[in-house]
Amino acid sequence: MKGSTLNPPTVISRRDLLKGAAAAAGGCLTLPMSLQGADSVAPKSVAAVVTRYEKGLHADVLIGKIMEGWKQDGGTGPALKLASMYVDQYGPGDLARGLAEKYNVPLFDTIEGAVTVGGNSIPVDGVISVGEHGDYPYNDKEQHLYPRRRFFSEITDTFRKYGRVVPVFNDKHLGPQWDDAKWMYDRAQELKVPFMAGSSLVVTYRDPELNLPMGSDIEAAVAIGYSGLDIYAAHALEVFQCLVERRRGAEKGVEWVQFLQGDAMWKAIDDGRVSSEIFHAALALVAASPEGVRQSKDASLFLFQYRDGLLGTLFMLPGFATGTAIALKVKGQQQLLATRFEERTQPRHPHFAYLLKGIERMIHTGKPSYPVERTLLTSGILDRALTSRLLKQERLVTPELEIRYTPVDYPHAPFPELTSRPAGG
Structure with a gap:
C-alpha cells in the first residue's frame, strides 16, 4: 500500500464499513461491524511500538488481543492484524519474541522499521504506541519518564x-511532562495525524451503571482515586473529565490548579468549598468505611477551577481507597449520582478490549473515536498539580x-458485550 501525501489514509466507504448502532451512554453510536459480532470487515493492519511486553502489562492486554482475540483465548478478535512490532526493552518475562514467532509478526530494532515493516513506504493502516512499564527514570516531580514523546x-x-x-x-x-x-x-495537529490517547477506564464498566446526558447542568463533582499520583491520578482525572465534559457548554479548559495535603x-x-456529602457518596463506593479517612497516609487533593466556574476535585487516597469513583450533583435532582469505574481482571483485563474497540474504530474510519484534547487537558492538570506539590502547594494559574x-x-462497556469462541473453534 503506497502513500504519497501527508493526509490520513483513504478508508472504505462508511456505508460498506459500518453496520447498525451500538447502545451508547445517552445516545447511539455507529461502530465497525466487527464490534457488532460480524466477521465480514476486512482487517486493517497495525504496527505496535511498545516499551515492554510481559504478561499483564499494557502491551500484553492491548496488542495481545489483536493476535489472540478479545479474551486472549484464541477466539474472535478485532478487525485488526498485527503487521510488525518494536519493543524498547526486553524484560525477564518477555512475551514479544515468542508471540511474534507464533503469529509470524516481524520484530524490528527501530521504530521506523516497524512503521514501514522494513520497506520504503508505510503499508500499515495505523500505529499503537504503548509507552507504559519498563525501566525508565523518574524526575523530581516523581513523574515516570516513559518515552511517549520519543515514540x-x-x-x-x-x-x-x-x-x-x-x-x-x-x-x-x-x-x-506538560511540554512533551x-x-x-x-x-499531530501539524501533520494532521488522527490521534487518540488515554485511559482504558473511560470505557470500562460502571457500578452502578451511570449514563449522564449531554448538556447536563452539573453543579459539583468529586472524584476519588488510589495508588500512585503519576500512575493513577492520570486515570482518575480522565474518568472525572469524561463525565464533567458532558456539562452544559463544556469544554473550555482550566484556569488554575492546586495540590493540597494534610490539614x-x-x-x-x-469550609464548604468541597461538598462533604458528595465526597462521601464517592468514597462509599471505594472504601469499606469512611472512618479514618483523614488519617490515611499520603492522602492528597487536586483542586482545579474550570473556566466556566465548576470546581474540579480529586482526592487521591492511596492505601485507603480501593478503586476510582466519582459522585456529582446535577441541578434539579435531589439524589446524587455516583459510580465506580471497574478494573476487572478476567477475562484478561476486559476494559482494555473496550479501549481496543475505540482504537479499531479510529483505524477503520480514519477519525478519532473521541477527542484527544480530553487527554491533553487531563495530562496538563496532572503535570500542573505535581508542579504545585513541588512548589509547596502553590496555586498555579494555567493559561496553557x-x-x-x-x-x-x-x-x-458493554457496547456490545464481548463475544469469543473457544481456542481452536
Whole structure:
C-alpha cells in the first residue's frame, strides 16, 4: 500500500464499513461491524511500538488481543492484524519474541522499521504506541519518564519521511511532562495525524451503571482515586473529565490548579468549598468505611477551577481507597449520582478490549473515536498539580490549559458485550 501525501489514509466507504448502532451512554453510536459480532470487515493492519511486553502489562492486554482475540483465548478478535512490532526493552518475562514467532509478526530494532515493516513506504493502516512499564527514570516531580514523546516523534518522523500519515493511538496520558504532552499534540495537529490517547477506564464498566446526558447542568463533582499520583491520578482525572465534559457548554479548559495535603486538603471540605456529602457518596463506593479517612497516609487533593466556574476535585487516597469513583450533583435532582469505574481482571483485563474497540474504530474510519484534547487537558492538570506539590502547594494559574473541545457521546462497556469462541473453534 503506497502513500504519497501527508493526509490520513483513504478508508472504505462508511456505508460498506459500518453496520447498525451500538447502545451508547445517552445516545447511539455507529461502530465497525466487527464490534457488532460480524466477521465480514476486512482487517486493517497495525504496527505496535511498545516499551515492554510481559504478561499483564499494557502491551500484553492491548496488542495481545489483536493476535489472540478479545479474551486472549484464541477466539474472535478485532478487525485488526498485527503487521510488525518494536519493543524498547526486553524484560525477564518477555512475551514479544515468542508471540511474534507464533503469529509470524516481524520484530524490528527501530521504530521506523516497524512503521514501514522494513520497506520504503508505510503499508500499515495505523500505529499503537504503548509507552507504559519498563525501566525508565523518574524526575523530581516523581513523574515516570516513559518515552511517549520519543515514540511519537519517531513515528511521525517516519510519516514525514515517507509521505503518508495513518492514525495513532497513545496509551494513557500524554507526556508525561506538560511540554512533551503539548509537543505531541501540536505535532499531530501539524501533520494532521488522527490521534487518540488515554485511559482504558473511560470505557470500562460502571457500578452502578451511570449514563449522564449531554448538556447536563452539573453543579459539583468529586472524584476519588488510589495508588500512585503519576500512575493513577492520570486515570482518575480522565474518568472525572469524561463525565464533567458532558456539562452544559463544556469544554473550555482550566484556569488554575492546586495540590493540597494534610490539614489544608481537609479544610476544603470543612469550609464548604468541597461538598462533604458528595465526597462521601464517592468514597462509599471505594472504601469499606469512611472512618479514618483523614488519617490515611499520603492522602492528597487536586483542586482545579474550570473556566466556566465548576470546581474540579480529586482526592487521591492511596492505601485507603480501593478503586476510582466519582459522585456529582446535577441541578434539579435531589439524589446524587455516583459510580465506580471497574478494573476487572478476567477475562484478561476486559476494559482494555473496550479501549481496543475505540482504537479499531479510529483505524477503520480514519477519525478519532473521541477527542484527544480530553487527554491533553487531563495530562496538563496532572503535570500542573505535581508542579504545585513541588512548589509547596502553590496555586498555579494555567493559561496553557485553556483547551477547548466538543465532547462526543461515545459509549462505555458493554457496547456490545464481548463475544469469543473457544481456542481452536
